Amino acid sequence: MEILMQLKRLVSTPECLEKSAESAFEELVDDVILGVCFDVHRAVKLGLTALEDGLIEEENKYQIVEGPDVDVFGQLPVKKQHECVCPSCHRNLAASRFAPHLEKCMGMGRNSSRIASRRIANNSKENASYGGGGTVSDDDDDADWTAGGSDRRRKRRDRHCGGGGGGRRTKTQKVRNGEVPPPTANSTCTSNSTAAATTSSSKDGGGAGASTMPSTSLGASSSSDAALPSKGFFESMSDEDKRNLMTQICGVISEHTGKLCLRSMRCPLHTEDQRRAVRVNLLGQQQFVGQVNKSSQEVEVSDCISMVVERGSSTVVSLIGVNQAAVPQRGGSQVDVEMYDGDVPITREPAGKGGWEVEHSNTSSPADSASTSSSSSNKKREKSSKAKKKNSSKGVKVSANVLISNHQVGGD
């Protein structure tokens, strides 16, 4: 009741009413302010405010900059070139010039002259070791060499003709200076494969130095038909022929096909180290030591090396097939060679006949198939009869066996 009286008194005068209303309002506002202060204080003490503020600081770094000569980030228009150091010659290079420079520097490019210098170095070394093996052919970086194969193909064709052509030389057969003319059809028919191979190889061996041989052989081989393969060809090559071959081709065994690389010594795909390793494998100690008795060693490393001649096909004679399948090791005196022509793995016949087959592969890609002339097969065999070593890590299985090199040589 008392309150009521008071209220009435308050309300009666407008000023009083105004005042009391305002005081009530003020109290309400104070309460709200207190609530806000509590909120802020709690947030600050808990560190929530610091979280929000952190974002604001980062913005300063990436603020958009406006200026006359400066781009949005505040950077000058001319870009700084990234520099890098060449690993081989240790020069500071601009990033955009790095790749071409590296190509030339490491000698891996198309036009890099490092290959030439490498070849010269290789030449001098091989000349010293082989005692003046054949000259290096510069011409065929890309071409497969079918010099010997073409001769053999001619011979086989002659054989097939059954002597119909008689003793006539074929049109494509040219007699080179100082060489024995190609044998007559009769004689080739009668001779066994190794003999045929060796005769052709001997003929070619004399002309091994001719750098133009590959090109002529190519032309010849492409026109000739491929006949049945003659086996044991490569092994029947003499040491000299093998060495000659290895001085003329790159010779590194490709991991894909297991065949010798038939590019020239300047081949950019392989390094000198690889070529040296292959030569060590194929030719064994002989080329370096020079005193190892051939008969005592007689170990054929790359049984994988074989020459396979495919039927009815084209230009390339594959020199070397790598043994990629597991081959049971036969008796110690035999050489196991398996050929792989890129399509079908062909298991070789027992090594009694000799390890090498010559086959014209269908794959005409020079990189894959290693082609060589039959003339060089003898040389190859000689070189192989050395160290027992696996050629490459991949699929190459070398059944290192004692080569019946005597047996092979008998075909000479």
Next chain:
Amino acid sequence: MKTAINQKLIETGEKERLKDLLRTRLIECGWRDQVKMHCREIVKQRGVEGVTVDDLVNDVTPKGRAWVPDSVKKELLQKIKSFLVQQANL
């Protein structure tokens, strides 16, 4: 005098209603954010550890009172007056 009004407001629950209304209105007009920013500035000046609630309240209250928009004030005053008159005539 004040206590009488207060008492009446609380008894009837009108104070709560009025307070809610005031809060809503002040948030709508952005008053609350304004006061919050001010509080944060005070905290930055004095450092996080050195701030108490009392400090904040003592600093912010006079400014907060001044920042209340007139429209909000009038509305609330109107409501209070009508309440008082109503109560007086009961």
